[in-house]
Amino acid sequence: DGGITQSPKYLFRKEGQNVTLSCEQNLNHDAMYWYRQDPGQGLRLIYYSQIVNDFQKGDIAEGYSVSREKKESFPLTVTSAQKNPTAFYLCASKTNTEAFFGQGTRLTVV
Amino acid sequence: DAKTTQPPSMDCAEGRAANLPCNHSTISGNEYVYWYRQIHSQGPQYIIHGLKNNETNEMASLIITEDRKSSTLILPHATLRDTAVYYCIVRVPNRASNYKLTFGKGTLLTVNP
Numbered sequence: 001d002g003g004i005t006q007s008p009k010y011l012f013r014k015e016g017q018n019v020t021l022s023c024e025q026n027l028n029h030d031a032m033y034w035y036r037q038d039p040g041q042g043l044r045l046i047y048y049s050q051i052v053n054d055f056q057k058g059d060i061a062e063g064y065s066v067s068r069e070k071k072e073s074f075p076l077t078v079t080s081a082q083k084n085p086t087a088f089y090l091c092a093s094k095t096n097t098e099a100f101f102g103q104g105t106r107l108t109v110v
Numbered sequence: 111d112a113k114t115t116q117p118p119s120m121d122c123a124e125g126r127a128a129n130l131p132c133n134h135s136t137i138s139g140n141e142y143v144y145w146y147r148q149i150h151s152q153g154p155q156y157i158i159h160g161l162k163n164n165e166t167n168e169m170a171s172l173i174i175t176e177d178r179k180s181s182t183l184i185l186p187h188a189t190l191r192d193t194a195v196y197y198c199i200v201r202v203p204n205r206a207s208n209y210k211l212t213f214g215k216g217t218l219l220t221v222n223p
Contacts, residue, residue, distance in 0.1 A: 004153075033211055042197070042215035043154070058210070090153050092211070097203045099146070099211060101153030 003027065006091050006102035013078075013085075013109050021076045021105045023091035031094040032074040036060060036087045037104075043090060049074055078107065085109045114198045119218040122192075128185040130217050132198030135179040140202050143174060145183045147194040148216070154197065157183065188221045195219075 004025040013019045025032065030051050035043040035058075045058030049068040063082025068074055074093075078085045086109050091102045115133040122128040134143065144159040158165055158172045160181075165172045171184040185192055197216040 031211075035213070042195075043213040045210065045212055048210060056210070059212070088151070092153070094211060097159065098156045099154075101155070103153050104151065106151070 004091060004093050004100050004102040006089075006105050008105060009103065011105055011107045013107070015109050016080045018080060019078050019085075019107065021078065021089055021091075021107070023074045023076065023102060024072055025074075025093045025100075026072060027093055027095075027100060028071070029093035029095060029100075030071070032068070033092040033094070033099075034058075034064070034066065034074070034076045035090040035092065037090060038087050046076065046089075114200060114214055116196075116198055116214065116217045118215065119220070121220050121222060122185075122188045124190060124221055124223050125187055128188040128192065128219055128221070130183040130185075130196050130198075130219060131180065132183070133180045134198070134200045137178050137200050138202075141200045142203060143172065143178075143181045144199045144201065145170070145172065146197045146199070146213070147192075148197070149191075149194045154213070157196075185219075188219075190221050190223065193219060193221045 007022045033048045034046040044060050046064050047066040049055040052071050055066050055068050065077045089105045092099045142159050142161050145157040146154040148154040157169050160172045174181045195216040195218050197213050
């Protein structure tokens, strides 16, 4: 089935370690997105990519990095520079009319 | 993209219609209204979108005012499974500059038994 897959669903890391969240889509969409969601809050845009080998910072890019080497994949690295990394992370891909979301990765940094 | 304003929360009785409002007073002529919902700890799900005519699908109806400055998402017979955060966004489809897809805080709809 076509869709967008995030893995893992839950992730635990020690403070100071970098961690990479996976996002894969087989929908043949050009545009992909990463969002962060904190309890009781809306979605905040971290990074987005319109096409392979290109990406732009969203509203809260500090402490994060991404790559877009393949159309299907848009991994997000949460670096040690991110002050409050514990959150729910959502990946999405988009057609011209509709966005499709993964089921999210809940990252906990201890 | 035009900014949207939604109430932070609403309650609805099971089996009754849920009417979720959204204000978008700065909407431009070629911007569509989109609705998504997010059930707790899941990714958001597309519901419906429209330009100026009322729209209906198997999930909901969308009523857009004649001046297009506001809209209402209607869930005709709300169930407990409709409890979720509902997001209203406005954007122009098919425009490259609109790739920055942003969401607000949405409305938490709680359907009560």
